[in-house]
Amino acid sequence: MKHHLRQIHPLAWTIIIGTMFGRLVTSMSIPFLSIYLTRVLGASPTETGVTVAVSSLAGVLISFYGGYISDRIGRKIVMLVSVFSWAGVFFIFSSANHLWVFFIANTLNGLCRAVFEPTSRALLSDITSSQHKLLVFNLRYAAINLGVVFGPIIGLYLGSAESTFPFVISGMVYIVYGLVLLVQFQSWHANLPKLTESPAPSLRDALATTTRDRVFLMVLIGTTFCELGFGHFGSTLAQYLTLKPHFEDGSRIFSYMFSLNAVTVLVVQYPIVRTARHYSPIVSLIIGNILLAASLLLFGWAEGLTLLFISVILFTIGEVLLFTMMDLLIDRIAKPESKGIYFGTIGFNHLGSVMAPVFGGLLLSQYGAENGLNVFVPLALMTALGLPFLWIAHQRLLSREKKEKVFQVSA
Template identity: 45%
Template sequence: MLMRLNSIHPINKVLIFGTLFTRIAVFMTIPFLSIYLYKVKGIGLEMIGYILGTSALVSIFGGIIGGGLSDRYGREKIIILSILCWSLVFIGIGLADHLFLFFCLSGLNGLCQSFFEPTARALLSDLTKQEDKLFVFNLRYTAINVGAAIGPLIGLWLGSSNNTFAFYLTSSIYIIYGIVLLVVFHKYKINEKTVELTKRIQLKEAVHTVKNDKVLLFSVIGFIFGFIGFSQFGSTMPQFFENAPHLTNGVKIYSYLIILNAITVLMIQYPITRIGKWISPLFSIMIGILFISIGLFGIGLFKTALFLVFSMIIFTIGEVMMFTMTDLFVDQISKPSLKGTYFGVMALSILGGALGPAIGGVLLGHYGFAASEIVFGILAAINAIAFPILIYVNYLNKKRGRRTDSTL
């Protein structure tokens, strides 16, 4: 293990460690943002859903643009600019008082994330040998989940739902991260290839592929519904736990559930990925969809902490079964010459992450916090719509003779 760590490129080490600290910073602020907007700024529940959804909506298309810009102008420039812009976003959230500003800042948050994430992953890939890529990407994924476990505790301690200090602290962490990256980028020069014309045709190829490949099209639609369900974790749930009349210390319970989610992901990630030995990625994703729906309904149904913990574990198992198998599934349904296009088109499923918070906010506003069974029951049903759609995808795969068997 130590030898493999030493073999990682210095820039990649900074990216991974930076991911750890910035994720800690993000998770001590963003999960509490909806509560902050409701309690401190007095913004309505439905409007909060729209604000949070703006970030996801912008990120859908920002990733395609950001990835293209990084190919054309260099990964270092896009990474540094997105990090510095991100730091300004968190300062802005702390200073903003007007609804319009929160919409703008939420959009900028999604834009910065969509520029940074694919560019950072591309740079990790650029600087890593083929045989070490899985190891490096797993380190980054682990850093994300460790940050998700530690961040909410710090956010709870700092009172992120009631004051702006955590937002300024997060901004400072991003500024430090950007400065460190500037230093290592200067020390370790990267030779980047210019973008060829054929690579700039990807969007046209993507449109053509979506129109002609029903497997890909219905997969995207199914994943949109899956993302609608999963997005409730960071949008509707914190509002519910803060205001549910049957819960005392709801924010603290939610914070612990976030930590439980991250720890559970770390514990079950490897065992669940081994499921690929026996079942297909698509079947794993379908089971994951059902688990997420069951977990959502349990969150709304149960009133005691023990059963809420059980529901979150079920939700998390579904999350891991869904997301750890997605890349393998896309790889299997893609045409060899268009793998990049297929992965790019599948990113459109993030639309569910934009719709989810808005739908959750509307339901909370209409039914209220006391009718949690109805609110989360409807959300669970919407998420479960993905299941029959993916059954149809499986039918199309078999009909066309596409290979989506287990390969791990």
């Protein structure tokens, strides 16, 4: 293992460690946004849902362009501009006093994330050898969850449910992250992959590259429903626990659940990845979708902490199955010259995260937090709609790889 870790590019380590600290500070603040808007600003569940959802909507609209632009002008420029802009967005959050300001800030938050993250993942793919890509992608995912283990608890004690001060810390950390990236890009400039000298395709042609991919298109649609289910954890569930009279101090319970989610990821990720790597990545997505849908049902059924925490563990296993193999699957499908496009286009599945807080907010407004099953059963069923698309993708990928093997043998 030490030998493999030494083979990882220093810039890749910067991204992995920066991701850990970035998620640490954002999980101190962003997950509590829906609680803050409901409790402090007095926003309705629907207003809160729309304000939280706009971040994902902005990401859906821009993520493809971020990946496309990074393929054409280079990862360095795109990453540096977006990371420093992201720092500025957190300072806007910290000074906001009105719902419309939070709406604008969260829109910009989604834009910056949707440009920076697919570009950073494409760069990881660029600078990592094929035999180490699974390791690097999973180190990045582990870094995300290592940050999230402590972020919500720190946020709880900093009063994130009632204060915007934690956003100041987020902004400062992202400034440091940007400065370290700047130094690293300068140090390793000569070793980075060069831009292609071929003519840049139009945006229409670039988008057609992915939509014509019959496997990728089904994966995109199927994972949109997975994102729909995943999005309820940080939006609908947070509001539900805060509003449900049965639970005392719902924000504290939610922060513990958020940390349990991250701890569970760190515990189960390695054995799951060791097992899942022997099968098609799409099989992991299918099982993950089933577990997300089942855990949403249990959230609505739970009347005590024990079942809530069991539901979190099941939810987390589903999350790991979905997201640890996602980057590997995209890298496996994409052509080398189009990786930025593919990593950007898969961001359209965040449309599910757009719909999640809106649907959840509407159901909470309609049925109230006292009727958990009426809220979460429809959400679970909507999540499960991704299964047929993922199954079709699985069959198409098997067929494609079988044809490629026949072609290689005949050649």
